[in-house]
Amino acid sequence: MNIAILGLGEAGSRFANDLAGRGITVFGFDPSPRYPLHDAVQLMRSNAEAAQQADIILSVNLSAVSVAVAEDVRAYVSDQQIYAEMNTSGPETKQQIARLLALTGVRFVDLAIMAPVPPGGILTPFWASGPGAALFTEKLKGLNLNITLLGAEVGEASTLKLLRSIVYKGVAAVIVEAVEAGKAYGLEAYVRSQISSVIGGNDDLIDRFLTGSRTHAVRRSHEMEAVVSMLQSKGVEPLMSAATLGNLQKLSRENSR
Template sequence: MSTAVPQDTPSSQAQPDGTPQAFRIGLVGYGEVGRILAEDLRAAGVAVSAYDLKLESPSSDADTMRVHAVEFGVELGASATMVATPADLVISAVTASQTLDAARAAAAGLRPGTFVLDVNSASPKAKRDAAQAVHAQGGRYVEGAVMTSVPPYRIRVPLLLGGPHASAVEPLLKQLGFAPTVGSADLGVVSATKMCRSVMIKGLEAMVIESLASARHYGVEDAVLASLKETFPGIDWEKQAAYFFQRVIQHGRRRSEEVREVAETVRDAGLTPWSAEGTAERQAWMADLAEDGVFGQRGDADFGRSPDWRTEADRLLAQIAKPKL
């Protein structure tokens, strides 16, 4: 299945036989989100190349990426610059702290007019700095704010677009299978929307883990859950708690980096980010425990996937009860 390309994209230029050139996506970042996008884009017949910093060092994550690339026909590049050079569209899906570095590296290889879609969870200031780096090299930067968890929706995850090139790239993204909506022509607006939402969502994850792990310690978890159900009857707190534990165990490091960007967003608004900073610390703390093997071995099929949050809370409590050496 081939994907039609709008006439204002670089790949609409015809080959000698009159057919359009093959459309190519360059992914900078090949973690969970990058691999999901790669799978769906490859299923649509789109050529995909990818680069990730973790590919530069031996690790289980790097091994996972290489196996995945072979399975789905993704070409792995040696750098973000090399991946960006032949691309008609570059998608940046890295951790929040790498947003600007990724934009600069990709920009160095861009052809004039190439779109760069930045879906990273970074502050409005970071997005504006990234845009400046891309525009300086003749690229067309578009900030993307992913408005909910990617795995359930995959490529169809709700995506707000921002910046002066948002309207131009929207038809292309729809043809590729995305579900974009133009949020604002001004850079930073959709990222502010994402960041302010994350004060609540990522904060709720941290609060649920802290509340229920403590309740488990005191043996009052059933009473706490019953009270929560009475106050918020529309939420299945057992399932929600299990999901929060799962996501933070699996992705706490990435989440903590995002919430540090959230804190900067709050600080830029003139508020002291007490909640965001506490959330970032709790998420990073969970990431440390996960990396120490408290919740099992990363890469195992059941890692961080316990259907009952109590299993993970008990592991957490057992770890912190150990004597400090």
């Protein structure tokens, strides 16, 4: 089996390395690769060159470039291949990409990454929907991946992921702000005790929320932008999700200083 990874950032590079380590032939492309790669990962010169070598194509890009990546490969894919779109955009963008690739016959999968990629790597939980989801799941069965097969509708997996993000990213934003306030008043221990009373007395979980929010602030801000857009498209005023987005953007600015 040949797999192409389009986008070799933190997640894509980890997927490429893990798959190569399992004996899969991996073709990868990224315009600016900066993460270490397994010796067996074959770096190609373009998205198109990587895609045309593969049985399965994993597009692991920011939502901002996901449509452009699909346009790059459109003339080079066929009905003999599977195209799994893994960006964190809303269902409308996933549907746009599926329409863009429809005439190629490629089997399209809306593939949602349902947990932070480190430390799970390719064993991170995925939810799959779309016309190619069942075949995708079957093809990868031998790798014992953690894939939940949903329906055949493009957008189902991404919708469920973003609805879940309202909760998880919102809770994380409250915890970040509460701990910051506790530190400002010299009462961090008190604030942590209040948070623990809500989340089950797990102080390690508080630290994971704090660390994860800061470490992945840029990616999660893109995710929450998609949430805000999705809710607005349904006439839901995203008051709390917009605040969560603002918190992540603040962390991103602090990280860049």
